[in-house]
Amino acid sequence: MALTLGIVGGGQLARMMIAPAVELGIDVRVLAEEAGMSAALAATATGDYRDLATVQSFAEGVDVLTFDHEHVPQDVLRALVAAGVAVHPGPDALQFAQDKLLMRARLAELGIPQPEWAAVADAAGLQAFLDANGGRVVVKTPRGGYDGKGVRVVSDPDEVADWLADGTLLAEELVDFSRELAQQIARRPSGDLVAYPVVETVQRGGVCAEVIAPAPHGALRLAEVAAQIGTIIAEGLGVTGMLAVELFETTDERLLVNELAMRPHNSGHWGQDGAVTGQFEQHVRAVLDLPLGDPSPRQPWAVMVNILGGPVEGTLESRFPAALAAHPEAKVHTYGKAPRPGRKVGHVNATGEDLDAVVYEARAAAAFFAD
Template sequence: MSLRVGVIGGGQLARMMIAPAVELGIDIRVLAEGEGMSAAIAASAVGDYRDADTVLAFARDVDVITFDHEHVPQPVLRALIEAGVAVHPGPDALQYAQDKLVMRSRLAELGIPQPDWAAVSDVAQLQGFLDDHNGRAVVKTPRGGYDGKGVRVISHAEEAADWFATLAEDARGGDLLVEELVSFRRELAQQIARTPSGEMLAYPVVETVQRDGVCAEVIAPAPHAAARLAEVAREIGEGIAEGLGVTGMLAVELFETDDDRVLVNELAMRPHNSGHWSQDGSITSQFEQHLRAVLDLPLGATATRQPWAVMVNILGGPAEGGLAQRMPAALAAHTGVKVHTYGKDPRPGRKVGHVTATGVDLDDVCYDARAVAAHFA
């Protein structure tokens, strides 16, 4: 009988797990939030991931539950564990991806390098942090933010007054997270795969390019990354995976600072945009690796197939005609570039697909990937 994986969430990450699941003979099932989601082809159920009964019913006939996102509430995750369902990553690990304040506190305990930060409960405390950090800082909502949402760069504490008011109305209450505004030369990302039995493999550290808080491009491996930088990024990733008990894929977003430090920015415990290049650029894609890891199967090799891989996101998509109308010209323009679409309707700033180019000359690879992505603008 096939191994059975249940994925909670029907977005593009679940969609991109389907092909490797088929290749490995894994029975993949998806609990989608609604009809017509990206992973609809594998959606065996549609329902509310915040409802324990719905999730327990979905999990009844699978060997392991994993995720397309980190938003499943802790009580639902605990209900799965109590029912004897294997959950990877488990609730003890996922709490650190669900709450940035909890994450920052635990990373501090582990001695992981990160920006200076504080939990602040009111405008006065936030202003005090600003005064101690050259009058500028990054303020974040601890829960629910992604792709630039829930993040503000501020110079005055009153700029976050509305967020404090919202927290005051939230039954969960809590504080805001404030961090020093890091002066960095570039952003990096480190992917780590870890199995329940403790096998761990790292992918090459990559450079990510953000525009308006959204990942626009990824270059793998990161150019001009000295051996020591790659080693430090890998050690940070492995230390977090081990220290937090992560199972499956872990993505660690990093700052390479102007004074040569490497600091942790964000975490994701699932396949991640910064690892999409691996679909066409690595021996084992992050999507196959995640399935291997959560099922405690031997991990696959993480080496690159070519010296360089460049992934460019298709953001927004064409206002008229959709991606399909643009596809023939895009495919004809650079026949060596791979195009992946997510089955989403175009919307400004929305990730509706990505393209990946590979090769031996970085300038050529960048040009090819950007040129094909531009056909869908």
């Protein structure tokens, strides 16, 4: 009898888990927030992931429950586990992706390098942190932020007075970094894990725009340290499935942990076409405790370019013929989303032996889907 995987969340990450799961003979069910979402192909239910009864009903008959996002409340997660549902990643791990203050404290306990930080509950506390860190710092809401949301760079407590009124915030030093990197780890409930190559990510407006795999201009030691950091975090937090560790490489060549994601991640989309086992298949394998696949690159270089916004006129689908004709080696992935400024509506992967040529191929193909 086939295994059944339940995915909470109907976004593009769930959508991209469907094909590799089906290829492995696994049945997929998706709890989408509403009809017509990216993962509608396997959406067997729609409903509020914050409602215990809704999620419990969805979980009936699935072998493992996993997630398209990290927003399912802790009380729902823990009730599911108490009821005997196999939840991966589980609530003990997910709490550190859901709450940045908990994450910072736990990473400190593990001895993981990270920016200077503090929990600030009022203007006086934030002012003290500003005074101790050059007068300009990053402030984050502990919960709910993504793609640049819930993040402000400030030089005065008044700039986050509205946030302070709602509770304690996370203040971090403004890191002088040379580039941003990401390290992915896949870990099974039984404890086996594999590390992907560390990649370079390019952010625009707080949103990932491009990924280069592996990170260019990186010494072997950098890759070893990134993988070591990711491994310590995965094991120390008990992560199951895919873990993405966002990193700063500082101007003095240190690595500092920025944020964590416990699911497939934008920084790993390159692996769909560039790795022996891409992150979506790997996540399915990992959460079902199946043997992990080889994360090695198929080619010396892989580049992912996000399609942000999409065309002002017409549809994404109308751009496929010209894009595919001009760039037959590029791989285009779209998410079934309507174009909207700044929205991630798809991505393009390209691979090859010459980095400049691969970058050009991915960017040029992606450009067909924008105006």
